[in-house]
Structure formats: structure tokens, C-alpha cells
Amino acid sequence: MGTAWVPLALTLKVAGWATLLNLVLGVAVGFLLARKQFPGRDVLDALLTLPMVMPPTVLGYYLLVLIGRRGPLGGWLDATFGIQLIFTWQGAVIAATIVAFPLVFKASRAAFESVDPQLEQAACVLGVPEWAVFLRVTLPLAWRGVMAGLLLAFARATGEFGATLMVAGSIPGRTQTLSIAVYEAVQAGQDHVANSLVLITSVTCIAVLLIAGRLAPGRVAGQF
Amino acid sequence: MHSPLTWDIDIRRRFEHAGRRFDLQVRFASHARRLILFGPSGAGKSQTLKVIAGLTTPDTGHVRLAGRTLWDHRAGIHMPTPERRLGYVFQDYALFPHLTVAQNVGFGVTRGARNPGRHATPPQVLRWLSAFDLAPLAHHYPEQLSGGQRQRTALARALVTEPHALLLDEPFAALDTVLRARLRHELAEWLDRLAVPMILITHDPADVDHLGDEVLTLSEGRVLPAGGATVATV
Amino acid sequence: MPVPLSRIAVPLAAVMLSWQASAADLTVSAAASLTRAFTELAPLFEAQHPDTKVLLNFGASGALLQQIAKGAPADVYASADQASMNQAQSQGLVRAAERRNFVSNSLVVIVPAGGTTMPKTLQDLLGPAFSRVAIGQPASVPVGRYTKAVLEKCGLWAAIEPKVIGAQNVRQALDYVARGEVHAGFVYGTDAASMPDKVQVAFTVPTEEPVRYAVAPVEAGPNAAAARRFVSFLLTPSAQAVFARHGFGKP
Numbered sequence: 001m002g003t004a005w006v007p008l009a010l011t012l013k014v015a016g017w018a019t020l021l022n023l024v025l026g027v028a029v030g031f032l033l034a035r036k037q038f039p040g041r042d043v044l045d046a047l048l049t050l051p052m053v054m055p056p057t058v059l060g061y062y063l064l065v066l067i068g069r070r071g072p073l074g075g076w077l078d079a080t081f082g083i084q085l086i087f088t089w090q091g092a093v094i095a096a097t098i099v100a101f102p103l104v105f106k107a108s109r110a111a112f113e114s115v116d117p118q119l120e121q122a123a124c125v126l127g128v129p130e131w132a133v134f135l136r137v138t139l140p141l142a143w144r145g146v147m148a149g150l151l152l153a154f155a156r157a158t159g160e161f162g163a164t165l166m167v168a169g170s171i172p173g174r175t176q177t178l179s180i181a182v183y184e185a186v187q188a189g190q191d192h193v194a195n196s197l198v199l200i201t202s203v204t205c206i207a208v209l210l211i212a213g214r215l216a217p218g219r220v221a222g223q224f
Numbered sequence: 225m226h227s228p229l230t231w232d233i234d235i236r237r238r239f240e241h242a243g244r245r246f247d248l249q250v251r252f253a254s255h256a257r258r259l260i261l262f263g264p265s266g267a268g269k270s271q272t273l274k275v276i277a278g279l280t281t282p283d284t285g286h287v288r289l290a291g292r293t294l295w296d297h298r299a300g301i302h303m304p305t306p307e308r309r310l311g312y313v314f315q316d317y318a319l320f321p322h323l324t325v326a327q328n329v330g331f332g333v334t335r336g337a338r339n340p341g342r343h344a345t346p347p348q349v350l351r352w353l354s355a356f357d358l359a360p361l362a363h364h365y366p367e368q369l370s371g372g373q374r375q376r377t378a379l380a381r382a383l384v385t386e387p388h389a390l391l392l393d394e395p396f397a398a399l400d401t402v403l404r405a406r407l408r409h410e411l412a413e414w415l416d417r418l419a420v421p422m423i424l425i426t427h428d429p430a431d432v433d434h435l436g437d438e439v440l441t442l443s444e445g446r447v448l449p450a451g452g453a454t455v456a457t458v
Numbered sequence: 459m460p461v462p463l464s465r466i467a468v469p470l471a472a473v474m475l476s477w478q479a480s481a482a483d484l485t486v487s488a489a490a491s492l493t494r495a496f497t498e499l500a501p502l503f504e505a506q507h508p509d510t511k512v513l514l515n516f517g518a519s520g521a522l523l524q525q526i527a528k529g530a531p532a533d534v535y536a537s538a539d540q541a542s543m544n545q546a547q548s549q550g551l552v553r554a555a556e557r558r559n560f561v562s563n564s565l566v567v568i569v570p571a572g573g574t575t576m577p578k579t580l581q582d583l584l585g586p587a588f589s590r591v592a593i594g595q596p597a598s599v600p601v602g603r604y605t606k607a608v609l610e611k612c613g614l615w616a617a618i619e620p621k622v623i624g625a626q627n628v629r630q631a632l633d634y635v636a637r638g639e640v641h642a643g644f645v646y647g648t649d650a651a652s653m654p655d656k657v658q659v660a661f662t663v664p665t666e667e668p669v670r671y672a673v674a675p676v677e678a679g680p681n682a683a684a685a686r687r688f689v690s691f692l693l694t695p696s697a698q699a700v701f702a703r704h705g706f707g708k709p
Contacts, residue, residue, distance in 0.1 A: 069638045086639045087590065087623055121279050122318035124305045126332035127385055135337045140322050170595070170624055187521040187626075188597030 007181040015157035018096035030108025052102035056162030092168035100153035107149025111142035228291030235285040256438035263442035278305035311382030319366040326362040332385035390422040487522040489538035490627040518627035520598025533679035539600035543672035552674035559709040564647035592631040592643035605644040648705040
């Protein structure tokens with residue numbers, strides 16, 4: 001089925017962007033919470049984990065209210081830049097990013113916490129500035145844990161349905177991702193379309209898992 | 225002719241943890257090139273070293289080495305750790321597990337966001353590797369090394385940056401007696417050759433005998449009045 | 459203080475095991491546009507038949523049809539168009555002999571309340587002021603099918619299709635307009651009347667075929683007797699009065 005490839009391309013695009021955003025956000029936040037002490041740190045951690053526990057439709061509703069044209073953020077974006085996020089693939093990316101964020105941030109935090117601070121101190125004394133210590137010592141040692149989180153986040157983003165449907169709708173070619181396309185096909189009684197889509201989704205998931213197995217970071221002496 | 229003191233330390237820091245309090249109040253001034261901090265565990269020896277290195281910030285006081293002020297609370301001077309040009313050997317060596325011996329040793333002389341390459345080793349690093357008998361181990365990872373080899377790697381790594389002073393935290397504690405004696409001897413030779421002043425933490429009296437020009441005994445966060453060694457007062 | 463397991467075990471088991479519908483339940487799968495009317499009618503039916511409990515399941519007629527086709531245990535199927543019921547009949551899913559038409563509706567174009575531009579004709583929707591138009595997915599939503607049929611007849615479907623924001627059911631199309639996320643939408647007259655403060659009707663759209671709702675007992679439904687009674691109930695004057703109050707027309 002020719003048209004079945006469109007939802008796949010869209011799903012990969014949305015999930016790819018969401019994972020990229022989470023790489024930056026999740027790693028930054030994970031590092032912050034791992035290394036800096038401040039009052040209310042645990043409360044912040046719990047709040048940031050909320051999207052993982054909340055039903056996606058609840059999340060979708062919050063997002064709709066927030067970034068919709070009549071919402072505080074959405075109204076401002078519309079008035080100032082003429083940007084509308086509802087019914088766009090960018091809106092789908094936002095939904096997928098938020099839903100998968102806790103996976104990256106928690107995995108990153110745990111990974112950074114497992115890095116011996118004394119190694120960072122040693123690097124510091126050797127004359128390497130703080131930002132370079134992060135890039136040369138902390139991140140390489142935490143990378144495996146971060147990567148595991150990213151893969152889970154990618155998988156979660158590809159399967160995202162509830163929040164995406166509410167925020168981005170089901171627009172073929174623009175926001176109709178694989179999971180939504182399957183839903184539509186079943187509702188319309190188009191079983192043959194549903195079958196192709198399900199097959200494509202399954203093959204994609206297996207491919208992701210295989211790639212994940214290969215991507216395990218190159219030989220690093222010692223287990224972290 | 226009054227040359228600047230090699231070590232001019234006056235620090236005060238209160239540590240509070242789980243309802244217990246520890247007051248570090250260390251004052252000493254000395255011309256000694258080889259200073260030993262002696263004392264039981266929990267006396268504050270490691271903390272003192274961390275303060276000198278800038279890894280811990282005291283509440284008040286100053287830290288001056290050979291005329292350079294690294295930290296002065298009243299004058300508002302706070303030199304960040306990477307700028308202090310010190311060498312530090314941690315108790316368990318703190319070798320970077322994801323880098324080879326050569327990469328570890330070359331770490332401090334490599335600037336920027338990238339680690340030294342796995343295959344291209346700069347000549348000065350090669351010199352240090354052979355000086356410490358580490359050349360055959362250049363491409364090994366720390367987990368593959370013996371205790372003595374790790375210690376030599378840690379020492380080479382600290383010295384390759386040509387530090388103004390060397391701080392050693394119980395460098396021989398994890399080694400057996402024979403090895404300890406040999407490495408102690410090697411360290412003494414290096415110190416003579418490089419003319420680098422050193423503070424060494426130990427609770428082994430043999431280290432005191434063989435390595436120290438001067439000994440400070442710490443107990444419960446304070447320097448005890450000397451019995452035998454001279455401590456210049458400021 | 460931790461609750462001992464023994465104290466919550468029984469209530470917990472009761473909750474977890476209560477998924478089984480009991481024999482006196484009547485499951486009604488009804489088109490989304492019937493939500494408010496049926497919600498009001500259910501207690502009235504239960505008052506007349508105290509041994510029966512009405513369970514309402516709303517959705518797009520097409521989606522509901524698929525559920526029944528795949529074996530969902532509905533007793534009654536009420537669709538917003540003849541086409542869905544015809545499909546159900548051709549698949550042998552309903553008792554054809556007891557099929558009835560019970561209400562009619564109108565198709566209207568609505569815009570968000572307080573909106574500045576009001577379209578007067580279908581032609582106006584082609585203009586740049588209406589870059590997003592909510593229409594139910596024609597594949598599974600009757601209101602979408604009615605809309606598409608009208609637009610195709612006028613030769614406007616191809617021009618409007620790029621602007622279409624597909625809705626899962628008519629209530630969702632209504633919601634999109636109410637939130638101001640789209641500039642116009644096609645819904646039933648009854649839906650527009652249900653949110654007078656959030657949407658305004660621009661004009662009524664004459665449809666190719668009259669919008670007539672059909673109802674029938676489901677062939678494999680577990681409660682055939684109650685199903686038959688419910689279908690008759692919908693045609694009684696008291697039920698029809700309720701429909702009229704919500705804006706429905708006579709069948």
C-alpha cells in the first residue's frame with residue numbers, strides 16, 4: 001500500500017525530533033538534579049516525572065488548554081508570532097517530547113549519579129575547565145545509561161497516541177502518525193489498510209531494537 | 225633575604241553532617257619542600273588537601289603557595305581549581321576508566337573539548353611514560369593494571385603538567401610493603417629531580433622517616449604542636 | 459497508618475470482578491450527536507422498566523459499527539445515517555424487521571462565537587479567512603459523509619479538502635470550533651444548539667438526502683427483549699418530546 005509509508009515517515013520524523021529535544025533537555029536536567037543540591041530538588045524531580053505517570057489523554061488535555069489558540073501560551077504565540085501549534089506536526093513533536101521526557105531525564109540522572117565525583121575532581125585539578133570536564137569525563141562515563149533512556153524515549157514517542165491525537169489531530173500527511181492511522185483504519189472498517197500499517201509498525205519496532213543492540217557504545221574498559 | 229614561604233595555610237571550615245559537627249582549623253607556615261601530614265583517619269588531612277586544591281572552599285582564611293595566593297577570603301581572591309597548577313594523587317588514584325594509560329597521562333596537557341587520541345601520543349607524554357616504565361602499558365586500560373602500575377600512572381599524570389606543587393593523599397596505602405618501599409624510593413628521586421614541593425598524607429611512620437623534611441600532626445581538625453619537627457609560626 | 463490487606467481485600471475484589479455486565483443490562487451504542495438526548499432518556503426508560511439498567515456507549519456511527527462487527531456485546535445500535543445502518547443490515551448485524559427511523563436532524567455550518575467573519579454560503583468557505591474547517595472523517599462519521607456529499611455535488615470538495623481538519627466524531631468537530639482551533643465546522647443543528655455560548659450557526663446546509671437517524675436491535679445482543687422495548691420507547695410521544703427539545707426533527 002503506497003499510502004501506508006506516509007504515516008511511517010511522519011512517525012519517524014516526529015519521534016526523531018522529540019528524541020533530539022529530549023537529548024538536550026533530559027541530559028541537562030538529569031545532570032542538574034544529579035549534581036546540584038537545592039531546596040525542593042525532590043519535589044522538582046517528582047513534577048518532572050509526572051508526564052510518565054499521567055494518562056496521555058490528561059496530558060493531552062493540559063497541553064490543549066495551554067497551547068491552544070485560546071490558551072495562555074498558545075494565545076501569546078499566535079498574537080506575537082502568528083504561530084499555531086494545534087494540528088501541526090510541531091504540536092505532535094511537543095506532545096511526544098513531553099510524554100517521553102521522564103524516560104531520558106531519569107535515566108540520565110541515574111547515569112550521572114553513578115559517575116564518581118572524584119574523577120571529575122581529578123580532571124579539574126589537572127587544569128581542565130568545568131564544561132570540558134563534563135564533555136570529556138562525565139558524559140562519556142554516563143553515556144550508556146543516557147543512551148538506554150534515549151532508546152526508550154524513542155520507542156515511547158513512536159507509539160504516542162492519546163496526547164498526540166488531542167493536540168495534533170489526525171491529519172493525513174501532517175499529523176496522522178502510525179498509531180493514529182491504525183486507529184482510523186479500524187474505525188472505518190478498512191481492515192486491509194490496518195493490517196499493512198500494523199505490519200509496518202511491527203517491522204519498524206524490531207528494526208529499532210536491532211539497531212539499539214548494535215549501537216551499544218564501543219568497548220569501554222570496566223562496567224559503569 | 226626573605227624568600228616567600230613554600231606553604232602558608234590558614235583555613236577554617238565547619239562541616240555539618242547528620243547532626244554531627246567537624247571544625248577544621250588548620251594553620252601552618254613552612255619553608256619545607258617535603259611536608260608530611262600525619263595523623264589518624266578523620267583528623268582532617270584529606271580535607272586540608274582538598275582545600276589547597278580548591279575542591280573545598282573554607283569559610284575564612286587564606287591559602288598561599290610559594291608567594292602565589294590561591295585563596296584569600298578577606299581579599300576576595302578565589303582562584304578556580306583548574307588554574308592552580310597543582311598535581312594531585314588521590315588515594316585510589318582516580319584514573320579515568322574510559323581512557324588508556326597514555327590518554328590518562330596526557331589528559332592534563334590536552335586542551336579543549338576532546339580527549340587525547342587513542343593512537344597519537346604527544347612526545348612529552350611518551351617521555352613520561354618511559355620515565356615511569358609505563359611504555360609497554362600505554363594502550364592498556366586502568367582495570368588491567370596492577371596496584372603499583374596504577375600508582376605510577378596517577379603520579380605520571382599529575383607530574384606531566386609541570387605543577388607548582390604536588391599533593392599526595394596516602395599514595396602507598398593500597399600497596400604491599402615491598403612495593404611500597406620501592407615506590408617510596410622512586411618518588412623521593414622524582415621529587416629531587418623535579419624540585420617540586422610536596423605535601424603527602426600518610427599514617428605510615430615509614431613514609432615520615434623516608435620522605436619528610438617536616439611533619440605536621442593533625443588531630444580532630446587541628447595541627448598539634450610539634451614534637452621534634454619545627455613549624456615556623458607566622 | 460497502613461491499611462491491612464484483609465480490610466481492603468474484599469472491596470478490592472468486588473471492584474476488580476465487577477466487569478461482567480449483568481443479565482438485566484441494556485447496552486446502547488449510539489451516534490455521538492445523540493449524547494445529550496439519550497443521557498436524558500435513559501433514566502426515563504429505567505423508570506418505566508425498573509429491572510433494566512441502560513449502559514450508553516457513544517461514538518461515531520462507523521466506529522460503533524466496527525465494534526459490533528467485531529463482536530462487541532451491544533443490544534441496540536442507533537446510527538446518524540441510513541448508510542451505516544444499511545451496512546449493519548447487509549452484514550447481518552441487526553434485526554432488519556425491527557429497524558426504525560426515529561429522529562431527523564439538520565446539517566449546519568458553525569463558527570466560533572465572537573468570530574469576526576461569518577460565511578453566508580459554502581462558496582465563502584473557500585476564502586482565506588477559513589484556512590481550517592472541521593469535518594468529521596467521511597470514512598466513519600456520518601456528518602462527514604453528508605458534508606462531503608453536499609460539497610462534491612457543488613464541486614467544492616477538492617478545493618476545501620486541503621483545509622479539512624478531520625474529526626473522530628461530530629462532538630469533536632464541535633469542540634474544535636468551540637475552542638477556536640478551526641475557523642468553521644460542519645455539525646448537526648442539535649450539536650450547535652448544545653453550545654450556544656461558544657459557537658454560532660452561520661447557515662443551514664441543504665443535504666442530498668435527509669438526515670435521518672435509524673435504530674435497530676443488534677442480532678447477537680444478549681438482551682433482545684429489552685432491546686425491542688427500547689426501540690419502541692424511542693418512538694413514544696414522551697421520548698419524541700425530549701428529542702424535540704434538543705432540536706431534533708420528526709423521523
